[in-house]
Amino acid sequence: CGTGVAFTRNPATGEKKLFGEFLTNAQGEDVVAGVRTPMPISQMAEKFPEAFAQFEQVCKILEDHYHDMQDMEFTVENGKLYMLQTRNGKRTPAAALKIACDLVDEGMIDEKQAVAMIEPRSLDTLLHPQFDAEALKKAPLIGSALAASPGAASGKIVFTAEDAKEWAARGEKVVLVRLETSPEDIEGMKAAQGILTVRGGMTSHAAVVARGMGECCVSGCSAINMDEANKQFELGGKVFHEGDWLSLDGSTGKIYDGAIPTVDASIGGEFGRVMGWADKYRRLQVRTNADTPHDAAQARKFGAQGIGLTRTEHMFFDEDRIPAIREMICSDTVEQREKALAKLEPMQQSDFEGIYEAMEGCPVTIRFLDPPLHEFVPTEEADIELLAKDMGKSVAEIKNIIASLHEFNPMMGHRGCRLDVTYPEIAVMQTRAVIKAALAVQARHPEWNMVPEIMIPLVGEVKELAYVKKIVVETADEIIKAAGSDMKYLVGTMIEIPRAALTADEIATQADFFSFGTNDLTQMTFGFSRDDAGKFLDAYYDKKIYENDPFAKLDQKGVGKLVEMACKLGRSVNPKLHLGICGEHGGDPSSVEFCHRVGLDYVSCSPFRVPIARLAAAQAAIKDEK
Ligand code: PEP
Ligand code: MG
Numbered sequence: 001c002g003t004g005v006a007f008t009r010n011p012a013t014g015e016k017k018l019f020g021e022f023l024t025n026a027q028g029e030d031v032v033a034g035v036r037t038p039m040p041i042s043q044m045a046e047k048f049p050e051a052f053a054q055f056e057q058v059c060k061i062l063e064d065h066y067h068d069m070q071d072m073e074f075t076v077e078n079g080k081l082y083m084l085q086t087r088n089g090k091r092t093p094a095a096a097l098k099i100a101c102d103l104v105d106e107g108m109i110d111e112k113q114a115v116a117m118i119e120p121r122s123l124d125t126l127l128h129p130q131f132d133a134e135a136l137k138k139a140p141l142i143g144s145a146l147a148a149s150p151g152a153a154s155g156k157i158v159f160t161a162e163d164a165k166e167w168a169a170r171g172e173k174v175v176l177v178r179l180e181t182s183p184e185d186i187e188g189m190k191a192a193q194g195i196l197t198v199r200g201g202m203t204s205h206a207a208v209v210a211r212g213m214g215e216c217c218v219s220g221c222s223a224i225n226m227d228e229a230n231k232q233f234e235l236g237g238k239v240f241h242e243g244d245w246l247s248l249d250g251s252t253g254k255i256y257d258g259a260i261p262t263v264d265a266s267i268g269g270e271f272g273r274v275m276g277w278a279d280k281y282r283r284l285q286v287r288t289n290a291d292t293p294h295d296a297a298q299a300r301k302f303g304a305q306g307i308g309l310t311r312t313e314h315m316f317f318d319e320d321r322i323p324a325i326r327e328m329i330c331s332d333t334v335e336q337r338e339k340a341l342a343k344l345e346p347m348q349q350s351d352f353e354g355i356y357e358a359m360e361g362c363p364v365t366i367r368f369l370d371p372p373l374h375e376f377v378p379t380e381e382a383d384i385e386l387l388a389k390d391m392g393k394s395v396a397e398i399k400n401i402i403a404s405l406h407e408f409n410p411m412m413g414h415r416g417c418r419l420d421v422t423y424p425e426i427a428v429m430q431t432r433a434v435i436k437a438a439l440a441v442q443a444r445h446p447e448w449n450m451v452p453e454i455m456i457p458l459v460g461e462v463k464e465l466a467y468v469k470k471i472v473v474e475t476a477d478e479i480i481k482a483a484g485s486d487m488k489y490l491v492g493t494m495i496e497i498p499r500a501a502l503t504a505d506e507i508a509t510q511a512d513f514f515s516f517g518t519n520d521l522t523q524m525t526f527g528f529s530r531d532d533a534g535k536f537l538d539a540y541y542d543k544k545i546y547e548n549d550p551f552a553k554l555d556q557k558g559v560g561k562l563v564e565m566a567c568k569l570g571r572s573v574n575p576k577l578h579l580g581i582c583g584e585h586g587g588d589p590s591s592v593e594f595c596h597r598v599g600l601d602y603v604s605c606s607p608f609r610v611p612i613a614r615l616a617a618a619q620a621a622i623k624d625e626k
Pocket of ligand 2 (some may be wrong): 457496518520
């Protein structure tokens, strides 16, 4: 007698070969219980040749019936085989792709069924490095927080972006631990293996930027007791100092003491085959959110069909630009501001040229400056002194300007298109850079049809959009005419304020496209700060008031209602209105399905989520067809 558990195919690799374990002198669930060490299933053939032959036959019958790999339990009693249980077997993402392709080749399923049987989110693990599974089992877990950006990172703890850059430059692997991150930290974030923040949710700066870079991030770990001044923190009963090793799993949100070896991502041929099928059946286009030529090129490799969002502000934090942007902010007159903006214009133009080149003629949406200006002003005394010297002002004057930029609620303050309404010269400079870059790239690549897309953020009123659009159109037309070109361009808006969604029929009269900024739209609809909600949302999940983080998975009932309404209202006055989404939800499978259902033209997400969105879009189309 004996008992066993087996898979019809290898659940780790997908290989078409019986895989499992067998125990003699045992019955029922004994293998599953793990009380004795079983033998490989192949040895069953020697012990019970007849029952084994019959078992192989049953495996085939079950696979033919369920059209999928099976995970079975069985017993042999006095040489007679009894099947106890069968179900579709769990498998690794790599095995899932191989099994789907093999089942198509064996004629057991069609391409659509193959596309439907792969969990889009599981593709994450194929695209990012992961911890070595054996080493991970032994690693001391010290805490967990939000799985903000997938991948695995081990490095020495540093507390500032500056240190991250310096340590990385001398060849050290580092993990950047911050209370929260801001655009100033970009270079340090890039240099780190991973990022851990105490505050912030799934759409906080750290989470969004890390996802864009494809870098591991665990955010909102409120259990950390941070002591930035002494460069140390306490977590899980232990104090960690600068230079101590820490490991982060951005796919699970787990934090480990010490270093854990990682294994690189591997994408096999089956991945491309399944993606090809997904592209054949999806209706939604998939674009990417990318701010640099590097990220844009990465997204192209993953199949992005354009850029749905370039956040221009991230380019302002480079060392060579920040002085000019600070000069612009601290100017007293329009002339001074224009002088500072004139320094930025060629830099922006070359940024945009780089992005256009990387996208090889695909559509590119560039969003105008969005964050509150105080994010750009210096905080260090030395930087304040330098700025004062550069501008011929006193330190006290600069400090006064900085103090005047303080806002109680900056997310609802002087940001987005409000900056262009108060300082139209910013819109002029950004339009010039967008259009001049497109003309230059068009001249270099006559085969591309460059149609730059300018996106105005945070619009809530049609007159506000009309005001900024007029500046854009006058500036763009003049440059295009002077160049003797007939290049077309589009002007559209983000829909990220509830009032914009509610008045979308008015807004659409001034817009060529809408892009739903569901990060801000969620923030403003719920009245939850996207950077602080993590602190109290756990209580809501515990009490079953909310089931999911609305910043990660679109709240279809509330925020989705606004999106759907805006689509209908917008298209009622402008049937050609192009509709997309560029909030973080654009890479979330259930939200992608929603976007398909309400008739958006495209979703836009961070580069590493592009394959996930392609697959989710295909699954939505296939489901819809059914
Ligand atoms: C949004 O609000 O959804 C958006 C994409 O813009 P940001 O995240 O830059 O505010
Ligand atoms: Mg926004």
